[in-house]
């Protein structure tokens with residue numbers, strides 16, 4: 001299959017590309033498109049055969065459910081059994097935006113999307129190209145991140161092509177994604193709200209509406225074999241470059257001393273302000289005190305480790321407040337949960 005890639009510079013001038021992409025979605029094909037979080041790999045969410053193609057193209061395990069994307073609140077009601085009262089406030093504040101809400105699903109959702117669960121994850125993205133594509137398609141779009149399963153999520157159309165060229169019909173190139181990490185996933189299908197995956201809508205923000213928010217164990221801990229995952233996606237090795245990544249829990253000074261005296265051939269994923277103290281090759285990942293900048297850079301820099309042929313990389317543990325929790329959650333998976341603590 002030849003993958004077409006169209007640059008969307010302006011929705012007005014490039015309306016014909018959006019229409020072509022919508023035609024592919026309606027015909028049961030796959031289109032990768034930009035969102036404010038990462039690039040998504042979309043198919044008609046109401047077409048089971050189309051949805052199955054997503055799993056094939058990505059090599060995604062079938063027990064890992066997909067997020068359904070909508071472009072208006074009217075599109076929500078056929079998908080979910082009921083919208084709990086408080087969820088209206090959640091949607092009012094954070095939709096459209098980088099927040100996915102898990103609710104009880106209706107029978108309209110093909111089995112492949114929910115991977116056997118009685119719930120569905122729904123998101124209303126704010127990226128204008130994503131919204132225009134869903135609107136023009138006239139159907140909700142199921143879309144996981146547009147990377148091969150296991151590799152870092154794509155934040156540019158170039159990353160999408162690295163993984164998906166020849167596997168899908170089309171890529172819409174809308175430039176670099178605003179946030180750089182996937183959406184926050186919160187489940188309100190039970191009695192208490194559970195944060196399943198941290199993102200740009202932070203735990204602190206969610207607690208303003210759900211003071212008793214539970215942070216799912218899988219956010220920061222490795223699940224043991226056989227342990228049930230609340231969010232199946234969190235149990236897989238993820239975001240991993242070929243290099244062996246190790247997280248080091250230490251002060252900036254101790255970290256610099258540690259990497260500078262380690263004899264091996266290593267790279268350091270370094271915060272901008274800490275680069276001067278490090279005498280090893282550095283790839284920067286934003287500023288320590290600004291987790292948003294880390295989120296924006298992280299996946300791109302994990303891919304860069306592969307491009308430079310790095311075999312081992314150290315990174316100092318990031319902060320865990322605000323969007324730092326999302327960064328740490330992704331890093332733990334990139335590092336297969338290997339964290340060393342310097343005394």
Ligand code: AMP
Nearest residue numbers: 065066119120121144145231232233234
């Ligand atoms: P991705 O689209 O690749 O970012 O992955 C979607 C994430 O949403 C995965 O971590 C899934 O486990 C999670 N997810 C999707 N649907 C559900 C659901 N019904 N219940 C819990 N988690 C879900």
Ligand code: MG
Nearest residue numbers: 144145153182
């Ligand atoms: Mg993904």
